[in-house]
Amino acid sequence: MPEFSDTIIRLFDGLEKREATGEGGLLTGSDPSAFDVSDPLRLWIIQVGVIIMMAQLLSLGLGRMKQPKVIAEVLGGILLGPTAFGRIPGFTQHIFPSQSLPYLSLVANIGLCLFLFIVGLEIDASVIKRNARMSVIVSLAGMALPFGLGSALSIPLYHQFVDPSVQFTYFMLFTGVAYSITAFPVLCRILTELKLLDTTVGIIVLSAGVGNDVVGWTLLALSVALVNAGSGLTALWVLLSCVAFTIFLLLVVKRAMLWLARATGSTNDGPTMFYMTVVMILLWACAFFTDSVGVNAIFGAFLAGIIVPREGGLAIALTEKLEDMVTIVFLPLYFTYSGLNTNLGLLDDGITWAFTIAIICLAFLGKFGGCTIASRLSGFSWREASTIGALMSCKGLVELIVLNVGLSAGILSQKVFSMFVLEALTLTFMTTPLVTALYPPERRVIATSGGAPPQIRDEEGDADKKSLVNEEQPWRYRFTVVLDKLEHMPSIMALTQLARPPVPDFSSLTTAVSMSAASDPAPLKYKMPEVSISALRLIELSDRPSAVMKSSTTDTLIHTDPLLGIFRMFGELNDLLVSTSLTIVPHDDLAYNVVDHAKRNASQLILLPWLPPCAGTAETSEGATPRREKLDHNPFEAIFGTSRDKSTSTVHSQFVRGVFAQSRTDVALFVDPGNHINTCAGTGGSYHVFFPFFGGPDDRLALEFVVQLCANPKINATVIENTPIERPLTAHSDIKADTDFLALPHQHGLTTSSIVGFPDTVYGQPNTEMRMQSETADSITWSRYAGRNLSDSDIPGPLRVALSRINFTNLASPVPLHAAIQRASMCQRVLVVAGRSKRLAVENHHAELKDLVEEYRVVGHEVTSKTIGDVATAFMVSGCATAMVVLQAANVGLE
Numbered sequence: 001m002p003e004f005s006d007t008i009i010r011l012f013d014g015l016e017k018r019e020a021t022g023e024g025g026l027l028t029g030s031d032p033s034a035f036d037v038s039d040p041l042r043l044w045i046i047q048v049g050v051i052i053m054m055a056q057l058l059s060l061g062l063g064r065m066k067q068p069k070v071i072a073e074v075l076g077g078i079l080l081g082p083t084a085f086g087r088i089p090g091f092t093q094h095i096f097p098s099q100s101l102p103y104l105s106l107v108a109n110i111g112l113c114l115f116l117f118i119v120g121l122e123i124d125a126s127v128i129k130r131n132a133r134m135s136v137i138v139s140l141a142g143m144a145l146p147f148g149l150g151s152a153l154s155i156p157l158y159h160q161f162v163d164p165s166v167q168f169t170y171f172m173l174f175t176g177v178a179y180s181i182t183a184f185p186v187l188c189r190i191l192t193e194l195k196l197l198d199t200t201v202g203i204i205v206l207s208a209g210v211g212n213d214v215v216g217w218t219l220l221a222l223s224v225a226l227v228n229a230g231s232g233l234t235a236l237w238v239l240l241s242c243v244a245f246t247i248f249l250l251l252v253v254k255r256a257m258l259w260l261a262r263a264t265g266s267t268n269d270g271p272t273m274f275y276m277t278v279v280m281i282l283l284w285a286c287a288f289f290t291d292s293v294g295v296n297a298i299f300g301a302f303l304a305g306i307i308v309p310r311e312g313g314l315a316i317a318l319t320e321k322l323e324d325m326v327t328i329v330f331l332p333l334y335f336t337y338s339g340l341n342t343n344l345g346l347l348d349d350g351i352t353w354a355f356t357i358a359i360i361c362l363a364f365l366g367k368f369g370g371c372t373i374a375s376r377l378s379g380f381s382w383r384e385a386s387t388i389g390a391l392m393s394c395k396g397l398v399e400l401i402v403l404n405v406g407l408s409a410g411i412l413s414q415k416v417f418s419m420f421v422l423e424a425l426t427l428t429f430m431t432t433p434l435v436t437a438l439y440p441p442e443r444r445v446i447a448t449s450g451g452a453p454p455q456i457r458d459e460e461g462d463a464d465k466k467s468l469v470n471e472e473q474p475w476r477y478r479f480t481v482v483l484d485k486l487e488h489m490p491s492i493m494a495l496t497q498l499a500r501p502p503v504p505d506f507s508s509l510t511t512a513v514s515m516s517a518a519s520d521p522a523p524l525k526y527k528m529p530e531v532s533i534s535a536l537r538l539i540e541l542s543d544r545p546s547a548v549m550k551s552s553t554t555d556t557l558i559h560t561d562p563l564l565g566i567f568r569m570f571g572e573l574n575d576l577l578v579s580t581s582l583t584i585v586p587h588d589d590l591a592y593n594v595v596d597h598a599k600r601n602a603s604q605l606i607l608l609p610w611l612p613p614c615a616g617t618a619e620t621s622e623g624a625t626p627r628r629e630k631l632d633h634n635p636f637e638a639i640f641g642t643s644r645d646k647s648t649s650t651v652h653s654q655f656v657r658g659v660f661a662q663s664r665t666d667v668a669l670f671v672d673p674g675n676h677i678n679t680c681a682g683t684g685g686s687y688h689v690f691f692p693f694f695g696g697p698d699d700r701l702a703l704e705f706v707v708q709l710c711a712n713p714k715i716n717a718t719v720i721e722n723t724p725i726e727r728p729l730t731a732h733s734d735i736k737a738d739t740d741f742l743a744l745p746h747q748h749g750l751t752t753s754s755i756v757g758f759p760d761t762v763y764g765q766p767n768t769e770m771r772m773q774s775e776t777a778d779s780i781t782w783s784r785y786a787g788r789n790l791s792d793s794d795i796p797g798p799l800r801v802a803l804s805r806i807n808f809t810n811l812a813s814p815v816p817l818h819a820a821i822q823r824a825s826m827c828q829r830v831l832v833v834a835g836r837s838k839r840l841a842v843e844n845h846h847a848e849l850k851d852l853v854e855e856y857r858v859v860g861h862e863v864t865s866k867t868i869g870d871v872a873t874a875f876m877v878s879g880c881a882t883a884m885v886v887l888q889a890a891n892v893g894l895e
Helices: 003-015 041-064 069-080 091-095 098-122 125-130 132-161 168-180 184-193 200-228 232-263 273-292 297-306 311-340 350-377 382-392 396-408 414-438 486-499 506-512 545-551 554-560 562-573 587-600 635-640 644-662 697-709 768-786 797-804 816-824 846-855 862-868 870-878
Strands: 478-483 532-540 577-585 605-610 666-671 687-693 715-724 806-813 830-835 883-888
Touching (some): 041 091, 041 098, 069 311, 098 273, 098 297, 098 311, 098 545, 132 168, 132 200, 132 350, 132 414, 168 200, 168 350, 168 396, 184 200, 184 396, 184 414, 184 545, 200 232, 200 382, 200 396, 232 273, 232 297, 273 297, 311 545, 350 414, 382 414, 478 486, 478 562, 478 587, 486 562, 486 605, 486 666, 486 697, 486 883, 532 545, 532 562, 532 587, 545 554, 545 577, 554 562, 554 577, 562 577, 577 587, 587 605, 605 644, 644 666, 666 862, 687 697, 687 816, 697 715, 697 768, 697 797, 697 830, 697 883, 715 768, 830 870, 846 870, 862 870, 870 883
Parallel strands (some): 478 532, 532 577, 605 666, 687 715, 687 830, 715 806, 830 883
Antiparallel strands (some): 666 883
């Protein structure tokens, strides 16, 4: 019963009779939804539009519940079928008439073959080899017990719901296979989204899932062969033919494909056009062979995916070529075609619902119980073992494919088919919340390499590794560096070089201070700690299968990622100790991962890059310092959002604000206005740092950062303290000017995907005691650095040298931002340092910033202001800064 081949032949017979019809279309009054066998394209386009829109709408809501997209696609197909929309009079007759279903089925099966090819690409045999013993035990236990329970349940199901003309052995075989299968693609997605791939549980589940998938497809192929063969001898010949074909592919064709990939350079630069053509021919040739010998075409496509070489990320590159069309168009078509055969309205009596509940409970108990017991016997704790059982009970689309094969073969009736579809949906829906409850982040065990004992992930952080920054230890030396995009690499390397504490050079101290101070033993007693940089490579997890494949190969990707390679070389050239890590998470979790990584590594400062929306919008002559011209925007861009760079920067600014809001670690943000002037020290020439001190925790941190910068002999600084004069507005008088604030900073999930609202961060209103404490801290910090006598012998040598390069002054002006900008404009190659000042700020600069925006004719500064604060935005608007560093102190003690 080669369904795929029969459908193609039948459709081509119909196309031979095609005539030139529909010349006028709508203009002649014809119904565009009317089906015409000689011109089925118009109705097919309508069907595709309805199916895709339904799947996307459902995925929006279910995605918020952390459910995989397959739930939305399957549910959308069921709703478009006789269960819901099919009950609307005329809907099925106009949108899904019975005459059009063969065409829909053909396209759906083409997409299914492509999807099974991608599933084959996802399977990596090396995953099983690394954890062979445990994965085999869990996989076999997770198939044997469910198969037995499914076979037992098939007896009453057969007598109650199945036509006697169907052989019981065939029905029992399909029921057992449906029970024992695990949805490997959906499982990979869940493991990635829940960040379990680096845990011992995730590694074992991934390995067992691969083995389960291979054995499950083999059993399904055997089942189809038995059903399609008229006798046992014929089935044996079909099975032997498939085995011989598989061996030929694995031993001969696989080696030939690897040789061809290397010969064409596909393993280095991605698949060439010629290699892609060969792969597509191989895919359809394998599908044709398995369909012709009596096994479904999807098995040939699956085998074709398995034999594609994995060298050089070739399998991932091939997946990226195909995945969008498959996941957006083809898979929803297949699930809709499946949903048209699903009628939950047939579950209309008590006995039917009793069997449906029994199917769901036994399917879960079989998978959960078998895998849990096997994991527990393998040495896992009960919590870990139960998590493995919950993950392995995920069914997803793989069971739906099995059920559709059984339905098309006539083994399953429509009622039994609907009962099993509901079971697959329920178990897949249960997986994510159940795993979240059983295996919370604080109880997860991180897998280690080299036989080292596993480590429990400590959410409280390693506080014992942190060193407080004080007068005797003025430098921050433990950094978390965020690497996300190639265009941010110059900025992050410049910031890392700037933030690096100075290397003690005691010979230079004698020339920097007097002989009496140089002879003081304080410099000799000062011990510079070793600088530690933890580079975190962030990759956004998208809905694409290739992203999931990358997340399962992070141990390889961390050594081949170009951004990490660039930063490693940067560390070697500058004699910096760099440790690297890589994480692939959804966009909404990017900020939390940065904060969590900094906490676990006991970092003292998070280094972030940012290109503001106005960066690079105008051309300037080489060597010139851009001024207000580069910030003059087309007002229509702010209205219609036509600037691509602005949109990209706005999305990235949401991530930056999320880090600011959630971080319990000090944060430094390097802002590149787009001047592309090298700001790294050590490349020749001097650099001037300008810092306006207004007060507050962020400005106190910024002052300490400026002192650390000036320990570099090629950097000097000007620090001005503003003295307020007759300001009409009091601090925080318009704290409610922005109405679309985020939640408190210590709450997870503060990043948002909304671009239109430009959300900001907000902190709790400070009381009088907090404000007085902050003002006292401002005075102490200012006097510690600005009021020191450099001839005092109790000042550590490096601190004395740094303070000698800083000019501390006072500035009294009713318009402090204008005055500060005027003072900074006098300097060349100026690096502006500013506090973000969103919390406990002494002054309110909203009114003056508004005047500056009107003066410099800038449009759309809201994103910049809500990201870096009013003071830094004022310098951005004026265009006087070569680069900027915006700092925010750790968000502690706010509750």
